[in-house]
Amino acid sequence: MDYRNPAECLDLLKRLNPVNVDETQKSLSDMVSGLLDGTAPSNQHLEVLEAARETITLVQAELAKRYASRSLPPDSIENATLKRVVALWRNLAESYAEITRRDATSGTLDDQRALLAQRRVHYKGLALLEYFRAHRAVPIGMWAELQESFSMAEAQGVADIRVADTLNQIWRAQSATEAFITFLLVDLSNPFGRGEREFNWICRWSQRFAPYCTLLGAKDADPAVKPTSYGIDLAADHGLRPIGVLNATSKTLRRFDGSRLAGQIQAVLGQLKQGVTPASLGLGSDCAAEASAKLLLSLYRPWGLASVGRRFPRRGGRGHVELTGDWLAIGFHVQGKLFEQPGGAPVTRSLRSDITLLTFGERADGRNLDDVELQRRREADKLGFVCGRWEIRDQSVGGFRLSQLQSPERLEHHQLVGLRPADGGHFLLGQISWLMFHDDGMLEAGINMLNGIPRVVAVRQVGMQATVRGAYQQAFSLPETPALKRPRSLVLPAGWFQPHRVIEIHDGEVKQVRLTTLLQRGANYDQVAYEAVTSST
Known part of the structure; x- marks a missing residue:
């Protein structure tokens, strides 16, 4: 098979069976790479890419399901799957960029410049989304690549021209600007704190709501804009940030305006409350009304208003915490003994009561606090309730950002955990807000604390x-x-x-x-x- 020959590639597309996901994805990847390295006429190259889009999207989505349900460690067997999916998205983006370059002198595809620009931004963004989906840190340079693609569309004067896109489920069309904003909205949605279902909804809704947002250039700068409003520097390697922390004099600065989107979200929430189905509002047939309303409400401020200053400012942290996500283990560490059915054997004094006595200056059976702690650890070891040791990256009254190089315990989003700082006297309850792996295997976790001593x-x-x-x-x-x-x-x-x-x-x-x-x-x-x-x- 000559993957550099457009005619043979079109014939291959007719014979592919999307049910054979791995085989089909390999054939598509080889085809995209072959055409990218070849010398096919620009119009024929574009024809093949456009014909392959739907099949590529279906196959990539199936592969992504393998790593979408949990945070993906870099040593996982599915890490290779992530790399395959990302490589195909990136090669697609580069293919549309290469067609643009090759056609620059002949001008054969002048009427397709807006489409080429939109596709390039779209596929650069999809490559970045896979890291959100896998709860992996975005590699250095990927935001810069996405923003360079959008900057090129602006430079060519085609960024705001809508082109047909049958894969856009709501509008069936999209501009390069709307494609770029789609990925900015996903980034604002706390993607590392979302499960598979919510993340899929957010990706779809970002396309649905992107047309209600605007990117304003430096010449449109409003001196009265609040520093908490979002902005983006197209020369930087990150997404939206509060505009107050960006260089206000940068010529590549853009201000994000989601004020129209705020009104649109309010209108959708009102219709949901009145009993209108999510499907008829363009949210999707797989969306339940109550869950949709709850998720939309959580997106209202970051998408439609501005960034929110932390209620409890974070400060750099030092030291470590003990943490466990096992339900019975949490109870053991909170009360110092294994949970038992009431009304059984007489209640004996627990390790927790010993610690409490020692905390207030009394002695328990002649033991000091170190002895009681040692006993607790021994009992925990016997029961299999040993806590993981996590380093504190930063902290506030409301929670912690923790890291651990090797996590023996599988954790999930919004799971209850018990934790105790090294200098703390009590185990406390918290909820996992987000999880993210780095390429070196470091796992970061955001923990929101539940108030009070349990x-x-x-x-x-x-x-x-x-x-x-x-x-x-x-x-x-x-x-x-x-x-x-x-x-x-x-x-x-x-x-x-x-x-x-x-x-x-x-x-x-x-x-x-x-x-x-x-x-x-x-x-x-x-x-x-x-x-x-x-x-x-």
């Missing part, structure tokens, strides 16, 4: 008949935090929350409570507010 409690659901009782399960109780306007809450196993559900708590005494509000839902837990059940209700 206590382990036993909970069980109350059946329809008062005599029906199941086994107790481990849960956590968190105190009220008036300063943050956070009510007392329970952290229950995932799926327990139903409005007005009554459950039984054993916390030294047995009582029934009614669940009132879902405060936060994670991958493996529900954090809920509750109220006591009185005899009069």
Whole structure:
């Protein structure tokens, strides 16, 4: 097969079977590379690329599913799959750029310059998206390549010309500017904190909402613009940043304006509230109304308004934390003993009570704090509850940015974790906000803390008949935090929350409570507010 021959390539496209994903992707990659290295006429080269677009998109999406569900370590077997997918996207972008260069003198494709520019930006951006999808740090230079592609479209005067694009599910057309903004919106969506489903929705919605955003040049600069507004320097190697931290005199500075998008998101949220289906609003037939509204609401500020200053400013951190994501292990480290069914053997003093006594200056059986800690570690080792050691990169009152070179524990987004800083006296609860691997194997994690010192409690659901009782399960109780306007809450196993559900708590005494509000839902837990059940209700 001569992959440099456009006629043979067109014949190959008719014979490919997308069901054989690996074989088909290899053939497509060889074809794109062969044409890129060959000397085919520009118009014939373009014809083959356009004919192959739909098949390439389908096959690439299937391959990407192999690494989209969890953060991809660089030593994973699917790391080679990521490289294959990225290589094809990048070669496609370079192919459209090469056609533009070859045709510069003949002018045969002058009427296709806008299409060539849009395709180049589109495929450069798709290569970058794969690193978001795999929760991998974007390699140095990839943002610069994307921005160079957009700058070329601007220089040619074709950046704002819409061209047909049947792969754009909503508009069926797109300009180079809209393609560029699509990837800026994905970058603003906290992509390293999204699971596979949410990330796919965000990529689709970014295309849907990109036309409502604008990039303003230096000549359009508004002196009254807030420093928290977003901007981008096309000569830099990163995405949008608060404009206050960028060089205001740079000729390659562009200001991002999403004010029209803010109004559009409000309108969509209003229609969802009225019962209009997500599919009819261009969000997708696979989108549930409640989940769509929740995700759109989280995107409203970064997409439509401006960056948000941190509620709790971060500061550089030193030291380390112990961290575990195992539910029973969290309970063990919080209370100093393994969770047991209430009403069994007499309750013995736990390691946690020993530590608490020592903290307040009393001695426990003649032991010092180091002895108690040593005992805790020995017990944890016996039970398989050893915590991972994570280095603190920076921290705030609200959370931590941590790193670990080798993670023995598989973690997922929005999972409940227990952690204790080296200088802390208590294990606390947190939620994984985002995860990202570096090429050297370093894993970074953002942790949002759940306020308050937790206590382990036993909970069980109350059946329809008062005599029906199941086994107790481990849960956590968190105190009220008036300063943050956070009510007392329970952290229950995932799926327990139903409005007005009554459950039984054993916390030294047995009582029934009614669940009132879902405060936060994670991958493996529900954090809920509750109220006591009185005899009069």
